[in-house]
Amino acid sequence: MPPPRRTDHPNGAAQNAAPPSASPAAVRMVEAVSAGIGLGANLGDCAATLRQALQGIAALPGTQLLRQSSLYRSAPVAATGPDYVNAVAEILTTLSPQALLQALQNLEHAAGRERPYRNAPRTLDLDILWWGELQLHTPTLTVPHPRMHERAFVLLPLAEIAPERVTPEQLRAVQGQRVERLG
Known part of the structure; x- marks a missing residue:
């Protein structure tokens, strides 16, 4: 053959x-392609939910969890509700961007995620931050994430695990946003 x-x-x-x-x-x-995942939750036991989500991400087919940040607490951005707990993870995956998005949405659903209105409080929010060097804009997915460099709750955890992906200028631009690293 x-x-x-x-x-x-x-x-x-x-x-x-x-x-x-x-x-x-x-x-x-x-x-396999390197991809970044932003994790957040502001309903329920947020820290436990993020830890469980990281386990779920690591168990996705063709996916390996490479690095994960500490947990961070942040105020909601353009939303109401309690503070968020956030983290960032880097994975190596053979899933396509759309298949990865579907798998992440399945994890959100399993965690009780509802979408009653835009920016509603959530039990789990999983965003694809990047997928290799791909630039993609579809009705359901944009990568790299269009607002990741405007959000301290993404940049600080990202700087912890992949400092080469964050510039000092980007960090200065979000220094007024309240974010605290959790023990």
């Missing part, structure tokens, strides 16, 4: 495509 041939996948990652005559075991493999 000829070896698999390399092709470009629509999500921007390269993959190995099995020849048409290949056995089911020769299924195509998408190269």
